[in-house]
Amino acid sequence: MKLLPLVLLALAAPALAKDKKPPAPQAAPIVASVDGLPIGAIPKQDLPAKGCAAFLWTRGPSQALIAMATADPAAIRLTVDGKIQDFAMRAENGVGGFGFSQTNEYRGGDLTATLDLTISTAADIAGGARITDSTLRIDRPGRDSVVIPVGGLIGCA
Template structure:
């Protein structure tokens, strides 16, 4: 009986933290629904394998990348960009914040059936953090502009 009461007391005292939302066992999670920017363009990216969920939103102005790592959604500022792209984006863009470096490599394709935007496929999102495994996720999506 004492052991049972001790176990109940320990369980009641333990914080009830819910584990961060993850996608297919990766350290990245889904982000909430994102609105179009007030001006300019944004790229909305879903993972293309497994459970398809919105994993990133990249803004052209301001130049940022919104992703969720270990359950925390955060914006990362653009630091470098190279290669031809379009709609305010380059082919390869690096974003940084704290100990996170995220590299977005995307092919932007205009299509006749789309106005004020383009498709993004193929693309990849690479997450680098010191002392941790590098994660590369195949992504694809759309660019929308106002």
């Protein structure tokens, strides 16, 4: 007689379970600040459908992915004030490679991001290059300007 409630529960469980939906996957939390900087990490990024992209990591303690710049359209993706945002290129100067100039200036709202790139090709990288000894400068009116040492890779579709 003690088995009857267990058997009824076992028979009813599938019917009860089908009414419940599995929990939605949780998005990775956005890191609002990396190493005390005024920008945060961005999540993993895919190569664009066309052109090249520069993936940039901090050279500080956390070595976080903080930016992705695309050559076409010319833009940079950053996390500012806890939100992932894209900023369009406004000016460029010097010879770089892979669709990028040596100095690339992006603007949006009150933010100006200046990316100074040193691009190094290597035989062990097909369809891309290394980014070495580079900086990302963030300027905002009424706030301190910050220069962040970055390194990374360029990948092309």
